[in-house]
Each structure stands twice: as C-alpha cells, then as structure tokens.
Amino acid sequence: MPVKVVMAQKILRANEQVARENRERLQHLPTVNLISSPGAGKTTLLEKTIQALRGELAIGVVEGDIYTTRDAERIAGQGAAVVQVNTAGLCHLDANMVGRALDQLDLDSLDLLFIENVGNLVCPAEFDLGEDYKVALLSVAEGGDKPEKYPLVFRESHAVVINKSDLLPYTDFDMNKVQEEIRTLKPEILIFVTSAATGEGLEAWCAWLREIVRHKRFVTG
Amino acid sequence: MHEIGLIQTVMDEVSRVAEANGIERVTKVRLVVGRMNGAIPDALEFAFSVLSPETIFEGARLEIESVPVRLRCPHCGAESEGEKLAYFCPECGGRAELVAGQELYIDYFEGDDGKEDAGEGRDGAEDSARERAGGP
Incomplete structure (x- = not known):
C-alpha cells in the first residue's frame, strides 16, 4: 500500500556534521578557506603570504586540487606544512576530505591554517569545511561581473581579495563599481586589493591574518 | 555543480529511511531547492x-x-522577493536579511510497502514513519 514518509532533511546534513567535528579539532587554530575561480592566483597569494609571515607564523595548507600535486609542491617549496587532497574530478572540497587531511598535520605546531579550495566560485560556497573564515579571491583579469554572477560565495565570505591589481591598466575592470557590488551583497565584508606578483596590498592582507590569529588566541586561550 | 553527487546522497538517505519503514519501491521524491542555492533543478532531474x-x-x-x-528588513519589517540579489530593503533602504531561497532538503518521499491495504492505520503508519525518519 502507498506510504508517505516526511523527511525534512538537509541533503548536506552529513557534511555539516563532519564540518562540526573539524571545527572542534580546529578550535585553537585559525582557519581560512580560500575560494576562487581557476587561475585567480590562490596559490601565488599563499606563496607570497607564507614568505611575508616566515619566522612569525607557522602556516599549514590543505591544498585542494582535482588531479595534480603541482600547487602542493609550490607551497612545500615555501617551507609550509602542506597536505595534498585530490578530489578526483569533484568540483569542491567537502568536510570529509578536509578531516582526513587534518589527520596528517600536526595542528598544535601551527599558528594559521589555509584550505585552498578547488578552483570554482559556485560549489565551494555551499560546503562548510569547519573553517573560521571563507575568503573569496577575485582577479582583475577575470572581469568585474563575478559578484553579480556568483553572489553566494561573496555572501558567505568574511573577506574578498581582489588580486592582480598590477593588470588594472590593461583591463576594463571598474574597481569602484566592483567593490560597490560586493558591498551590496554584504555591506560589512572586508576588501583587500592585492597584486601577489608585485607585492602591492600584501601588508594589509597579512595584517588581517595576524589579527585573526591574535583574536582566536584571545578567545580560546 | 555536483548534482549527481547530491542526487546520490538523496537516494542513499531515502533508501535508508525506506528500508527502515519496509518500503520496497519509491514512487515519488520531493525536494525543496532555493534559487540562491547553486543546485540546478534540470541537472538534478537529469541526475535522477x-x-x-x-x-x-x-x-x-x-x-x-x-x-x-x-x-x-529587520528595521521596517518589509518583505520583498526577487531574482536579483540586492540586499537592501526597497522600502526603507536598510539592510535586509535572507529569509528564504537557500534551501536544499528532502521534503518527503512516497513509496509502496508491498502490503495489502487493510483500510486502517494509514495515518498511524505515516506518523510512525515520520518519527522514525525524524532522528539523525
């Protein structure tokens, strides 16, 4: 006979449960989930950030990539603790993958953890990994229409990095308009304008990273 | 997006609850998907x-x-609806909060438990199913 069963269950419930477990494990370690489209400069920004904070903060990186280990090799070349996660075709990292990566890191020896997500502005925004902050990275070369086309990632992010500012003279990227659009989506969002290539703007970005490290130490002891 | 993976999760979860309720065949699955969510209905249907x-x-x-x-809008209480995501209240210009549009959940499913309809206890079956399905 016919039966109706009400579930009212979130499809991503399992991910949310594991994200809570990750958050528990990361309760003393400030964690940034870095999200952008492919080629916006996530890995280069991380390389330059690790260089700038060398000797000051011990940085770990969970490096998401669909197939290769190229980014992880670049990060390891900077002397940071890195764990590679290959998603084998999947378009985002999920909490399970990050949980397994955390098993391979000595979390107590780190001051700051980055999770470099798979290059994609859509799917990573939907998956809580247990991080403290999502940061969306957008590059000048991609064009200024990204906030309007991918609003969720900007809504979910605590900060936005607008990278490749050295290319501004060669594009029609309207910096004021893009920042205004981002603030329409989330008025309190932090915006950093950087060029990982020339080093412009990295000081303000690193100052924020120091601040979140101090903040978490203050909050969790 | 990753609709195949989402539908696989839906099927795993529904199968688990169906089995617990002695349901041998599922005839309908109902999902609720907010338009702010990245999952695309056509792609979900294709995956299914x-x-x-x-x-x-x-x-x-x-x-x-x-x-x-x-x-x-938390300031003036006005509600608004739209495809475009301006997060400001059209009435007073204050910052509006998202109250719907980000959903992604399984509402219910229908199936057949292969038993003869005895003409009674249908509501009771639904209630017990709801309770069994409601837990984590």
Whole structure:
C-alpha cells in the first residue's frame, strides 16, 4: 500500500556534521578557506603570504586540487606544512576530505591554517569545511561581473581579495563599481586589493591574518 | 555543480529511511531547492533519471519545489522577493536579511510497502514513519 514518509532533511546534513567535528579539532587554530575561480592566483597569494609571515607564523595548507600535486609542491617549496587532497574530478572540497587531511598535520605546531579550495566560485560556497573564515579571491583579469554572477560565495565570505591589481591598466575592470557590488551583497565584508606578483596590498592582507590569529588566541586561550 | 553527487546522497538517505519503514519501491521524491542555492533543478532531474534505473527508484517521479529568494528588513519589517540579489530593503533602504531561497532538503518521499491495504492505520503508519525518519 502507498506510504508517505516526511523527511525534512538537509541533503548536506552529513557534511555539516563532519564540518562540526573539524571545527572542534580546529578550535585553537585559525582557519581560512580560500575560494576562487581557476587561475585567480590562490596559490601565488599563499606563496607570497607564507614568505611575508616566515619566522612569525607557522602556516599549514590543505591544498585542494582535482588531479595534480603541482600547487602542493609550490607551497612545500615555501617551507609550509602542506597536505595534498585530490578530489578526483569533484568540483569542491567537502568536510570529509578536509578531516582526513587534518589527520596528517600536526595542528598544535601551527599558528594559521589555509584550505585552498578547488578552483570554482559556485560549489565551494555551499560546503562548510569547519573553517573560521571563507575568503573569496577575485582577479582583475577575470572581469568585474563575478559578484553579480556568483553572489553566494561573496555572501558567505568574511573577506574578498581582489588580486592582480598590477593588470588594472590593461583591463576594463571598474574597481569602484566592483567593490560597490560586493558591498551590496554584504555591506560589512572586508576588501583587500592585492597584486601577489608585485607585492602591492600584501601588508594589509597579512595584517588581517595576524589579527585573526591574535583574536582566536584571545578567545580560546 | 555536483548534482549527481547530491542526487546520490538523496537516494542513499531515502533508501535508508525506506528500508527502515519496509518500503520496497519509491514512487515519488520531493525536494525543496532555493534559487540562491547553486543546485540546478534540470541537472538534478537529469541526475535522477540517470541514477534511478535498476534501483528502488526506477520509474519514480522527482518533484522539485523551487523557492524564490525572500528578504525581510529587520528595521521596517518589509518583505520583498526577487531574482536579483540586492540586499537592501526597497522600502526603507536598510539592510535586509535572507529569509528564504537557500534551501536544499528532502521534503518527503512516497513509496509502496508491498502490503495489502487493510483500510486502517494509514495515518498511524505515516506518523510512525515520520518519527522514525525524524532522528539523525
């Protein structure tokens, strides 16, 4: 006979449960989930950030990539603790993958953890990994229409990095308009304008990273 | 996006609850998907059609309720709806909060438990199913 069963269950419930477990494990370690489209400069920004904070903060990186280990090799070349996660075709990292990566890191020896997500502005925004902050990275070369086309990632992010500012003279990227659009989506969002290539703007970005490290130490002891 | 993976999760979860309720065949699955969510209804339906043959979902209907984006202004209480995501209240200009449009959940499913309808206890069956399904 016919039966109706009400579930009212979130499809991503399992991910949310594991994200809570990750958050528990990361309760003393400030964690940034870095999200952008492919080629916006996530890995280069991380390389330059690790260089700038060398000797000051011990940085770990969970490096998401669909197939290769190229980014992880670049990060390891900077002397940071890195764990590679290959998603084998999947378009985002999920909490399970990050949980397994955390098993391979000595979390107590780190001051700051980055999770470099798979290059994609859509799917990573939907998956809580247990991080403290999502940061969306957008590059000048991609064009200024990204906030309007991918609003969720900007809504979910605590900060936005607008990278490749050295290319501004060669594009029609309207910096004021893009920042205004981002603030329409989330008025309190932090915006950093950087060029990982020339080093412009990295000081303000690193100052924020120091601040979140101090903040978490203050909050969790 | 990753609709195949989402539908696989839906099928795993529904199968688990169906089995716990003695349901041998699922005839309908209803999802609720907000338009702010990245999951695309057409791609979910495609994924369902690809994954359902030779499972308890064979021949089942996937129904998707698409929920529009709704905003509520905490300052003046005005509610607004729209496809475009301006997060400011059209009435007073204050910052509006998203109250709907980001959903992604399984509402209910229908199936057949293979038993003869005894003409009684139908509501009771639904209630016990709801309770068993409600836990984590």
